[in-house]
Amino acid sequence: QSVLTQPPSASGTPGQRVTISCSGSSSNIGSNYVYWYQQLPGTAPKLLIYMNNQRPSGVPDRFSGSKSGTSASLAISGLRSEDEAHYYCTSWDDSLSGWVFGGGTKVTVL
Amino acid sequence: DVQLVESGGGLVQPGGSLRLSCAASGFTFSNSWMHWVRQTPGKGLVWVSRINSDGSSTNYADSVKGRFTISRDNAKNTLYVQMTSLRAEDTAVYYCARGRFGDYGMDVWGQGTTVTVSS
Numbered sequence: 001q002s003v004l005t006q007p008p009s010a011s012g013t014p015g016q017r018v019t020i021s022c023s024g025s026s027s028n029i030g031s032n033y034v035y036w037y038q039q040l041p042g043t044a045p046k047l048l049i050y051m052n053n054q055r056p057s058g059v060p061d062r063f064s065g066s067k068s069g070t071s072a073s074l075a076i077s078g079l080r081s082e083d084e085a086h087y088y089c090t091s092w093d094d095s096l097s098g099w100v101f102g103g104g105t106k107v108t109v110l
Numbered sequence: 111d112v113q114l115v116e117s118g119g120g121l122v123q124p125g126g127s128l129r130l131s132c133a134a135s136g137f138t139f140s141n142s143w144m145h146w147v148r149q150t151p152g153k154g155l156v157w158v159s160r161i162n163s164d165g166s167s168t169n170y171a172d173s174v175k176g177r178f179t180i181s182r183d184n185a186k187n188t189l190y191v192q193m194t195s196l197r198a199e200d201t202a203v204y205y206c207a208r209g210r211f212g213d214y215g216m217d218v219w220g221q222g223t224t225v226t227v228s229s
Binding site: 033035037039046047050051086090092096097098100101103104 | 145147155156160214221
């Protein structure tokens with residue numbers, strides 16, 4: 001059971017907008033930044049969003065992050081076939097003194 | 111190129127020990143916080159441990175506290191994790207990752223090394 005809660009799956013057709021939620025608590029998302037990672041099949045995770053809503057260089061602006069209270073979300077607009085991957089949210093947890101991850105969301109492009 | 115390369119994985123019996131290494135290149139390792147993150151086959155990511163840039167501060171997930179020890183050798187640009195009293199549930203792919211500008215996310219990841227704990 002992951003500390004952060006994500007839906008196990010999400011899907012959309014090419015060009016659609018898909019949103020993934022990440023729910024936490026006051027000790028993690030509520031008081032710390034949220035980060036998102038993309039993991040393509042058979043590869044290591046890649047940082048997609050940092051500090052709630054910032055994109056590293058090279059990440060398309062189709063990807064956007066937001067945070068409100070103890071929840072966060074990742075939006076993928078203009079969905080493309082290459083976006084088919086697992087997406088994970090993470091945040092520092094003050095009570096656990098450690099990083100906590102969501103269980104991951106598999107995005108399928110129909 | 112910025113790169114992290116893990117090594118040291120393998121098959122070990124329950125109760126055994128193993129040391130993983132992570133060789134860093136292409137960036138100033140001694141300025142970087144570092145992490146170990148693991149992933150059970152077909153499952154999600156689980157943070158294991160982190161160490162600050164000079165090795166003076168460490169944190170561990172409850173599941174490995176007292177059994178795993180993270181360390182680093184800045185002269186060799188290498189991160190380590192010594193794993194003892196290994197259990198079947200420690201079976202996973204272990205990734206090392208660089209902390210971004212201190213510890214604001216993990217911006218560089220290795221390719222992972224596989225640890226299998228089984229008799």
